[in-house]
Amino acid sequence: MSNLDNLLENRCAVVTGASQGLGREIARKYLEAGAAVAICARDGQRLQRTATELRRLARRGQEVLAVPADVSRPEEVARLVETALAQFGRLDVLVNNAGVAGPSGAVESVDWEEWVRALQINLLGAVLLSRAVVPHFKKAGRGKIVQLSGGGATQPLPMQSAYAASKAAVIRFVETLAAETRAFGIDVNAIAPGALNTRMLDHFLAAGPERVGRELYERWLRQKQQGGVPLSKGADLAVFLGSDLSNGITGKLLSAVWDPWTMLPRHLEELNATDVYTLRRIVPVDRQLDFGSGR
Numbered sequence: 001m002s003n004l005d006n007l008l009e010n011r012c013a014v015v016t017g018a019s020q021g022l023g024r025e026i027a028r029k030y031l032e033a034g035a036a037v038a039i040c041a042r043d044g045q046r047l048q049r050t051a052t053e054l055r056r057l058a059r060r061g062q063e064v065l066a067v068p069a070d071v072s073r074p075e076e077v078a079r080l081v082e083t084a085l086a087q088f089g090r091l092d093v094l095v096n097n098a099g100v101a102g103p104s105g106a107v108e109s110v111d112w113e114e115w116v117r118a119l120q121i122n123l124l125g126a127v128l129l130s131r132a133v134v135p136h137f138k139k140a141g142r143g144k145i146v147q148l149s150g151g152g153a154t155q156p157l158p159m160q161s162a163y164a165a166s167k168a169a170v171i172r173f174v175e176t177l178a179a180e181t182r183a184f185g186i187d188v189n190a191i192a193p194g195a196l197n198t199r200m201l202d203h204f205l206a207a208g209p210e211r212v213g214r215e216l217y218e219r220w221l222r223q224k225q226q227g228g229v230p231l232s233k234g235a236d237l238a239v240f241l242g243s244d245l246s247n248g249i250t251g252k253l254l255s256a257v258w259d260p261w262t263m264l265p266r267h268l269e270e271l272n273a274t275d276v277y278t279l280r281r282i283v284p285v286d287r288q289l290d291f292g293s294g295r
Contacts, residue, residue, distance in 0.1 A: 004236065007243040009034030012088040014080065016071050016129060017098030019046040021199060022148065025231040026095055026238045027054055027064075033239050035093070036063040038084035044068035063087065071098045071125030072117075081132040093144040093242040094133045096126040096170075102162030104207035115162040122166035123173070130177060130188075138184045146241045147174050147190040148234070149253060154192070154279070159213045160204070171253050171279050178251030187250040189241050193234025194257040229257055237261055252277040 013030050017023040019041035027037050031054060039054070041047040051066035058064055067083050069076040085091060102118030103110035130145055137143025152164035153171045171190055178188040204212055205221065237256040240246055248268050254261050254277055264271055271277075284292040 004029060004033040004239050007033040007239055007245065008093070011035045011092040011242065012038075012084070012090050013093035013095060013242060014038045014040070014084050014091060014129070014133070015095040015097060016040050016069075016125070019043055019050045022193060022231050022234055023095075023097040024050050024054075025235040026097060028057065029232070029235040029239050030093075030095075030242070031057050031059075031062060031064070033243070034059075034062070035242075036061075036065075036088055038065040038067060038080070038087070040067050040069040040071070040080050041098070042068065042070050070121075071096075071129060072120040074128055077125075077128045077132050081129070081136075085136065090140070091133055091136055092140075092142070093146065094129055095146045095148075095238055095242070096129055097148045098122075098125055099148065099150075099166075100163075101204060102160065102166070104159055104204065104211040106159065107161045110162070118162035119166045119169075122163070123169050126170050127173060130173075134177075134181060134186065137186045138181070142185040143181075143187075144242045144246070145174075145177070145186065145188040146238050147171075147188070149174075149190040149192050153190075153253065157216075159211060159216065168279070174253070175251045175278060182250055187241070187246060187248070189246070189250060190253040191234055191237050191241070192253060192255045192257075193231075193237070194229030194255070233257055248272070253279065 008030055011034070013035050015023055015027045015030065015037055018027045018039035027039050030037050039047065039051060047066050047068055051064050054064045065084060065087050067080045069080040071077055099122045100118055103114040126147055133143065147170060149171055150167050152160060152167035157164035174188050174190045181188060233256040237254060240261060245265055249264055249271065259277065284290070
């Protein structure tokens with residue numbers, strides 16, 4: 001979108017994992033669009049530096065609240081949401097961006113605690129934040145939950161089993177939560193932001209070809225050298241999904257790079273009558289094969 005001004009005016013949002021990378025860019029774009037933002041991350045010092053930078057961009061009436069929090073810890077999630085509500089008086093949007101790469105390597109050899117930790121942050125953190133805000137959204141009769149996903153949700157990712165499993169699981173959670181909350185005016189969607197050059201890419205490259213696989217390593221190395229997808233593409237989609245422009249669009253996984261998401265409001269009836277932009281099982285008839293039947 002070329003002009004984000006005022007799309008989120010008078011809205012209050014929580015953006016997790018916002019001390020750097022895509023989360024920081026989303027928080028910046030939300031400010032640009034008129035929102036007040038509460039940002040969180042585990043690294044309190046880096047979070048405060050980011051908050052200071054963002055406050056320089058805030059206009060009159062906009063606030064930037066920084067709350068250090070580990071999204072996998074229920075008590076810290078509760079404190080984050082309670083602090084934001086106390087400061088802003090309301091919440092309109094939750095952006096679940098916090099995530100980790102998890103361990104690299106064959107599933108039978110990676111550290112089990114690291115594997116579990118990846119799911120605690122990537123999947124359970126998103127569930128905890130959603131559980132914390134949904135009651136407030138239901139009471140208000142409206143709300144937006146924007147979930148960051150990734151390539152691991154839609155295709156196998158060898159040597160990155162924890163990351164891939166967590167991203168696939170969070171999409172099915174998005175679809176399920178969307179179905180649960182549709183009647184309350186709450187929209188729940190996910191974003192595939194594209195191949196980003198962030199600290200997660202650096203993590204994968206640091207693991208080396210022996211642990212991530214030669215093919216993926218070389219692909220990610222080319223991405224690093226070529227610059228990757230601009231962070232602004234995913235951030236712009238996050239603004240769209242947090243705004244009234246996306247009202248009624250729910251339960252979808254949208255690609256910031258490939259999908260014509262700015263046009264979707266014009267096709268809302270068609271969109272809601274189909275399973276496009278969702279995860280579904282492929283059966284033989286879908287590939288013009290004559291064996292097997294049923295869905």
